[in-house]
Amino acid sequence: EDKVVQSPLSLVVHEGDTVTLNCSYEVTNFRSLLWYKQEKKAPTFLFMLTSSGIEKKSGRLSSILDKKELSSILNITATQTGDSAIYLCAVVSTSGTYKYIFGTGTRLKVLA
């Protein structure tokens, strides 16, 4: 059965800290891995990683895909209170039809 596991489940840090969020997967016919940020409402897209694009960076956020280890990390440097959110990882597989498998998310709280 396809599954995506995120760790840790929750994390509390202070402003300025660096955090690393993990996402591991067991999915047949991997196509891509996506990271989303979910604050109070809708998840918003952060990054998409594929075999041809295994590293992405945007400001203080960066993400790497390790296809050998079947995992990805999301790094946030110099955290701010505005980074407080649930971070979701999703893997897209193409087993017959396109399938999105979401992890349960990591809840990050950044204290001032």
Add this chain to the structure above:
Amino acid sequence: NAGVTQTPKFRVLKTGQSMTLLCAQDMNHEYMYWYRQDPGMGLRLIHYSVGEGTTAKGEVPDGYNVSRLKKQNFLLGLESAAPSQTSVYFCASSYGGLAGPQETQYFGPGTRLLVL
């Protein structure tokens, strides 16, 4: 652009009642999806649509029906609500073509449903 919108934002139902959730997108996306999000479960796909007039079952379709009569709208129906359907429902959309959807999904703000 409004992006993806959902109505209503919140609803309370009694067991056995029916209702329809509406999702609308103004990005001309081919693909649309309905998810439910429950604590500790992540987002789970209920139904999805690859184009106007077509729908398909996702991971947890039982107790729900959908329709995509217009490209911009995707409706989720509960014919006889049950307490197990208490959840937050998210609609999403994405571009698509012959090769399948482009992976980036755009989500609506969610509908919180409570079934008593």
